[in-house]
Amino acid sequence: MTLPGGVHAETYQQDRALIRTRWQWLWFAGFVAVLLLLPFIGIGKAVGIATVIGITLIAVLGLQLTSGCAGQINMGQSAFMGVGAYAAGALAANLHWSFLLTIPIGGISAAVFGAVFGLAALRIKGFYLALTTIAAQFIFTFAMLKLPKEWFGQSEGLRLDPAALGSFAFNTDNRIYYLVLAVAALMTYGAWGLMRSRTGRAFIAVRDNDNAAEVIGINVFYYKTLAFFIGAFYAGIAGALWAYYVRYVQADQFTLWLSVWYLGMLIVGGMGSILGAIIGAVVIRLLQELITVAGPQVADVLPALGGQFVFAAMNMLLGGLIIVFVIFEPRGLVHRWNIVKESYRIWPFPH
Amino acid sequence: MPELAAAPELAAVPAPATAPIMRADGITLRFGGVTALSDVSFEIGASEIHAIIGPNGAGKSCTLNCMNGFSLPQQGRLFFREQDITGLPPHRIARLGVGRTFQGLQLFAGLSVVDNLLTGRHMHMKTGALQGFVYRGWAHAEELRERRRVEEIIDFLEIKNIRHKLVGSLSYGLRKRVDLGRALAMDPRVLLMDEPMAGMNLEEKEDMVRFVIDIREALDIPVVIVEHDMHVVMDIADRITVLDWGHVIARGGPQAIKGDPAVIKAYLGAEVRR
Numbered sequence: 096m097t098l099p100g101g102v103h104a105e106t107y108q109q110d111r112a113l114i115r116t117r118w119q120w121l122w123f124a125g126f127v128a129v130l131l132l133l134p135f136i137g138i139g140k141a142v143g144i145a146t147v148i149g150i151t152l153i154a155v156l157g158l159q160l161t162s163g164c165a166g167q168i169n170m171g172q173s174a175f176m177g178v179g180a181y182a183a184g185a186l187a188a189n190l191h192w193s194f195l196l197t198i199p200i201g202g203i204s205a206a207v208f209g210a211v212f213g214l215a216a217l218r219i220k221g222f223y224l225a226l227t228t229i230a231a232q233f234i235f236t237f238a239m240l241k242l243p244k245e246w247f248g249q250s251e252g253l254r255l256d257p258a259a260l261g262s263f264a265f266n267t268d269n270r271i272y273y274l275v276l277a278v279a280a281l282m283t284y285g286a287w288g289l290m291r292s293r294t295g296r297a298f299i300a301v302r303d304n305d306n307a308a309e310v311i312g313i314n315v316f317y318y319k320t321l322a323f324f325i326g327a328f329y330a331g332i333a334g335a336l337w338a339y340y341v342r343y344v345q346a347d348q349f350t351l352w353l354s355v356w357y358l359g360m361l362i363v364g365g366m367g368s369i370l371g372a373i374i375g376a377v378v379i380r381l382l383q384e385l386i387t388v389a390g391p392q393v394a395d396v397l398p399a400l401g402g403q404f405v406f407a408a409m410n411m412l413l414g415g416l417i418i419v420f421v422i423f424e425p426r427g428l429v430h431r432w433n434i435v436k437e438s439y440r441i442w443p444f445p446h
Numbered sequence: 447m448p449e450l451a452a453a454p455e456l457a458a459v460p461a462p463a464t465a466p467i468m469r470a471d472g473i474t475l476r477f478g479g480v481t482a483l484s485d486v487s488f489e490i491g492a493s494e495i496h497a498i499i500g501p502n503g504a505g506k507s508c509t510l511n512c513m514n515g516f517s518l519p520q521q522g523r524l525f526f527r528e529q530d531i532t533g534l535p536p537h538r539i540a541r542l543g544v545g546r547t548f549q550g551l552q553l554f555a556g557l558s559v560v561d562n563l564l565t566g567r568h569m570h571m572k573t574g575a576l577q578g579f580v581y582r583g584w585a586h587a588e589e590l591r592e593r594r595r596v597e598e599i600i601d602f603l604e605i606k607n608i609r610h611k612l613v614g615s616l617s618y619g620l621r622k623r624v625d626l627g628r629a630l631a632m633d634p635r636v637l638l639m640d641e642p643m644a645g646m647n648l649e650e651k652e653d654m655v656r657f658v659i660d661i662r663e664a665l666d667i668p669v670v671i672v673e674h675d676m677h678v679v680m681d682i683a684d685r686i687t688v689l690d691w692g693h694v695i696a697r698g699g700p701q702a703i704k705g706d707p708a709v710i711k712a713y714l715g716a717e718v719r720r
């Protein structure tokens with residue numbers, strides 16, 4: 096060791112930093128400013144769309160941790176989200192607890208439900224694990240429709256009052272947007288920290304080579320369970336926010352179909368990367384919005400096709416896009432982005 | 447060559463020179479009808495380089511698998527510093543201080559060299575999921591602290607210039623070096639190496655031999671090495687255990703093994719079998 100410790104610590108610190116150059120700080124600051132000012136500059140449904148993207152992002156981040164980082168395939172993320180929505184919803188609707196309590200409890204409830212599937216992941220892998228997590232979907236729907244009506248409302252679902260802090264209620268689109276933005280920012284930061292520290296490396300070790308992970312002292316069983324626990328916790332938080340956003344919770348809001356979309360977002364964005372989860376959630380969500388806007392207009396121009404057909408066709412197109420990614424760019428958009436970034440970094444002096 | 451200092455806790459607890467660090471007592475391992483090991487016993491002394499040799503399929507890898515808990519022998523017991531470790535899961539045995547490298551490549555392909563080595567520090571780190579989530583403070587401080595030990599190992603293995611590369615992009619020889627680095631990052635009390643030089647060119651082999659000798663010197667730990675290259679084995683081993691068809695057929699120093707008729711017969715027999 097020739098260099099003094101201080102110099103080393105400084106460089107290691109730089110190694111670990113997420114944002115390194117002044118330009119990156121500028122971009123980041125600009126991005127944050129746009130998010131903060133969106134209610135004032137956004138047109139039309141921008142705020143509503145951004146709110147839904149924020150909620151989706153939290154659920155997709157969780158799925159990224161479970162499936163992309165720790166390699167445990169999960170087709171039940173939407174059911175985990177539903178558990179969070181119902182737990183928070185029931186406490187808010189029946190007992191009138193504050194959202195400061197119900198949202199974390201929603202997360203924990205989903206996490207415990209999810210961890211059960213982590214236990215299953217010890218014995219089964221890949222395709223069979225996927226099938227097992229699909230079962231979560233059916234257990235969830237069945238339970239919510241059959242459990243006592245005083246708890247979860249059965250087929251009628253739950254109706255919530257807006258989240259409130261004293262006399263301040265999150266009862267407008269703009270207000271709930273800021274709530275979702277704050278939580279989404281926190282959860283994104285947390286996911287980044289997690290993946291840069293011991294737990295994140297253990298996840299990737301379990302994903303890449305579980306034998307080698309055992310041999311260096313990683314308890315593979317524990318980390319598989321933890322991956323489901325944390326991923327479902329994210330889903331639960333997302334579900335609870337959803338409950339306060341639409342203020343109505345019902346079992347058929349959380350379908351297997353939604354879980355599949357979440358996986359699609361990961362594939363398009365890029366498996367195993369936090370930035371990939373963000374890109375995937377934003378891009379696919381915006382495309383879906385585009386379809387709901389453009390669909391009726393196309394149907395207007397070509398009435399012979401009929402609205403139903405146009406809508407179905409465009410969804411198929413989006414599904415096709417995901418398949419294209421699986422085949423041609425399995426590393427996702429984040430990989431493209433990294434290539435652009437690299438060439439930009441060395442820009443005046445390309446090799 | 448940069449110096450690799452022994453981990454503090456290792457230096458503090460010197461093992462008695464007489465007691466074996468690891469001991470196998472009559473282990474028998476079967477897979478269905480195949481008996482991979484039968485009644486195998488041996489001792490690994492403090493800070494010796496102990497080679498395990500034998501023809502293909504003799505049971506060398508199976509022996510290492512029993513030692514680090516991958517396989518559970520049907521009979522016999524294994525001891526680490528006189529603690530019975532038979533039946534413990536691999537991660538528990540690893541935490542006692544049994545480090546291991548693999549036959550072939552078993553790295554974490556999605557991580558950089560530094561992160562592979564930091565993963566090797568896993569059992570010496572304490573950051574939990576919640577601290578990782580918060581990151582600032584505790585987790586960050588631990589990252590920097592552990593990074594220092596990892597950098598020592600990177601220096602020692604002369605892989606400074608590739609530290610940020612994804613291991614998937616490295617040559618075979620370098621990957622084997624990272625594999626060794628990850629095991630060293632555990633600060634092991636004994637190091638098991640399964641054919642560390644297989645598939646390497648002469649230069650890479652020489653480097654690896656140098657590392658094995660230096661590890662024993664610098665860390666004062668025993669190294670158990672499975673190797674086919676007899677020149678290497680005769681050069682560096684203090685003691686050799688020879689396996690054939692799952693039986694120990696000879697044990698002793700290199701000179702004794704070289705002239706042992708049973709060993710010569712096993713190797714000649716293996717030639718004929720092939």
Ligand SMILES: Nc1ncnc2c1ncn2[C@@H]1O[C@H](COP(=O)(O)OP(=O)(O)OP(=O)(O)O)[C@@H](O)[C@H]1O
Nearest residue numbers: 477480481482500501502503504505506507508509
């Ligand atoms: N999981 C397993 N299932 C069945 N048989 C096995 C298994 N693992 C090893 N064996 C058998 O046990 C015997 C010893 O295998 P082992 O891998 O220990 O050999 P080796 O000495 O390491 O050989 P090599 O030099 O080729 O690596 C072989 O006959 C092998 O076929």
Ligand SMILES: [Mg+2]
Nearest residue numbers: 506507508549
């Ligand atoms: Mg072998």
